[in-house]
Amino acid sequence: MIARLTGIFAHASGNMIIVDVNGVGYRVSVPVSVLGQLGEIGSKIVLHIHTAVREDDICLYGFIGMDQQKVFEMLLTVTGIGPKVALAILSGMDVESLAEALSKGDLKTLTRIPGLGPKGAQRLTLELGDKMRYLVFERRSDSKADKMRHLPVDLVLADTIDGLISLGYNRNDARKAAERAVQAAGDQIDTASALRAALNLLTKG
Numbered sequence: 195m196i197a198r199l200t201g202i203f204a205h206a207s208g209n210m211i212i213v214d215v216n217g218v219g220y221r222v223s224v225p226v227s228v229l230g231q232l233g234e235i236g237s238k239i240v241l242h243i244h245t246a247v248r249e250d251d252i253c254l255y256g257f258i259g260m261d262q263q264k265v266f267e268m269l270l271t272v273t274g275i276g277p278k279v280a281l282a283i284l285s286g287m288d289v290e291s292l293a294e295a296l297s298k299g300d301l302k303t304l305t306r307i308p309g310l311g312p313k314g315a316q317r318l319t320l321e322l323g324d325k326m327r328y329l330v331f332e333r334r335s336d337s338k339a340d341k342m343r344h345l346p347v348d349l350v351l352a353d354t355i356d357g358l359i360s361l362g363y364n365r366n367d368a369r370k371a372a373e374r375a376v377q378a379a380g381d382q383i384d385t386a387s388a389l390r391a392a393l394n395l396l397t398k399g
Contacts, residue, residue, distance in 0.1 A: 195245045196220075196254060203232050203239045209281060211256070213239065222256040223277070226285035231258050246277060253277065265289050272321045274314055282309045296326040324361065347383075351376050354388040363396060371395045 199222065201215035209226050212219045222241060232239050241256035242263045255277060257263040262284060269280040283292065286307040295303045296319055304315035351372055358368035375391035376383055383391075 195247075196243045197245075198240065198242055199254075199256065200240045201238070203235055203237045205235070206232075209285065213241065213256075220254060222254045223281060224256045225262070225281050227288065228256065228258050228262075255281065259289075261289050265292065268322055268325065269318070272317055274317060279309050279314070283307050293326045296322050299323060347376060350383060350385050350388050353385040354392055357385070357389045358392055358396070361393075367396065368392075 199213050199215055199220055201213040201220070203211065204214040204219060205212040206229060209229070210221060210223050211229070211232070212221055214220075222243070224241070241258070242260050244255040244257070244263055244267060246253045246255065255263075255266065257266065266280050266284060269275050269283060270277065275283075287295065287303075291303075294300070299319045301312060301315045301319065304310060304318065305312055310318075354372040354375065355365070355368045358372060359365055363371075371392040372388065374395055375388045379387065379391065
């Protein structure tokens, strides 16, 4: 399986590009949003690749960031959502906006995407809403961690409790799990790590 391509941006037609890797041209479908980030024809590019193997074809789908690839692959797990619709979704919305819309069940925003009707949008929110809520919180937590690597323990605890509540846990269970996670890690833990640890405690009962 091809997981990444590093080569020359050789050609573009619609949302399909060709990446020249040592004289071999790879045809890759990308979200329209990615095209504007590739630079001029002839530029060196790096793409994260999702390889789809069919009986009569092998299709490559390319992304600038691994988070975009991750969301693309999450979309494909939803009944009725194929690669074309998943690419259309990521062409019309960036990862952050899509995660927010799915986590909030914002069907009005989702149905503005070409090829995604009300039923498809509802399936997306039902099947991916919880995962996207965690993704939204995790990205915010990671962003905070980049700015402040060692937050006060009480702030980490409060953020972890809020994160668990946003994922559907009641406040009492959230507080108990958050306190255990923070106490086990000591004063070097960040919010993202505390949330993961607390979720592990809750899922294990």
